[in-house]
Amino acid sequence: xxxxxxxxxxxxxxxxxxxxxxxxxxxxxxxxxxxxxxxxxxxxxxxxxxxxxxxxxxxxxxxxxxxxxxxxxxxxxxxxxxxxxxxxxxxxxxxxxxxxxxxxxxxxxxxxx
Amino acid sequence: xxxxxxxxxxxxxxxxxxxxxxxxxxxxxxxxxxxxxxxxxxxxxxxxxxxxxxxxxxxxxxxxxxxxxxxxxxxxxxxxxxxxxxxxxxxxxxxxxxxxxxxxxxxxxxxxxxxxxx
Numbered sequence: 001x002x003x004x005x006x007x008x009x010x011x012x013x014x015x016x017x018x019x020x021x022x023x024x025x026x027x028x029x030x031x032x033x034x035x036x037x038x039x040x041x042x043x044x045x046x047x048x049x050x051x052x053x054x055x056x057x058x059x060x061x062x063x064x065x066x067x068x069x070x071x072x073x074x075x076x077x078x079x080x081x082x083x084x085x086x087x088x089x090x091x092x093x094x095x096x097x098x099x100x101x102x103x104x105x106x107x108x109x110x111x112x113x
Numbered sequence: 114x115x116x117x118x119x120x121x122x123x124x125x126x127x128x129x130x131x132x133x134x135x136x137x138x139x140x141x142x143x144x145x146x147x148x149x150x151x152x153x154x155x156x157x158x159x160x161x162x163x164x165x166x167x168x169x170x171x172x173x174x175x176x177x178x179x180x181x182x183x184x185x186x187x188x189x190x191x192x193x194x195x196x197x198x199x200x201x202x203x204x205x206x207x208x209x210x211x212x213x214x215x216x217x218x219x220x221x222x223x224x225x226x227x228x229x230x231x
Binding site for chain 1: 148204208218223
């Protein structure tokens with residue numbers, strides 16, 4: 001596709017459940033980023049992939065969060081035992097090497113009830 | 114310390130006037146890039162303009178220009194001839210380093226909400 005695609009666009013889940021958020025980056029982009037954005041805030045870095053490997057996962061808040069990119073293209077962000085504080089918009093972005101900008105998807109709005 | 118600081122939570126500008134959105138940054142890496150993004154109420158993040166740390170001239174893209182003052186570590190966005198469609202959140206971001214194989218995350222500021230008044 002032409003842009004970064006994220007599915008689902010909206011996800012409502014109950015506290016304690018497991019969720020998976022999917023990101024399909026722009027074809028050929030080697031770098032893939034996950035960000036989380038709470039209302040009225042800037043994007044908060046979670047994890048960055050270069051190819052298949054996580055080059056920097058220092059932004060993951062705790063071990064309930066995990067992300068994979070097994071074939072160097074599509075990535076899945078996985079959240080176990082969801083909590084109400086996990087409610088946010090999860091943004092995925094992809095990029096060529098520097099100095100290329102990030103190209104963002106439209107995000108997945110996660111609501112934990 | 115914050116990597117990116119945007120001190121203006123909200124700004125108003127009259128249609129057709131120019132407006133400057135402030136951004137200061139903090140890095141010890143000599144190689145870095147500065148970016149501005151626009152986020153309308155619909156939520157998508159739209160890339161506007163880029164300035165590299167070694168660029169000699171200020172970046173311009175249509176009605177957007179970047180006032181880059183390296184010694185002061187500021188990278189203010191100037192929007193000329195404001196339009197109603199410019200009403201949105203604006204985020205300043207920085208990416209350190211040139212090596213794509215090391216962690217080089219983008220750091221974002223807290224944003225400035227711009228409202229264009231007809």
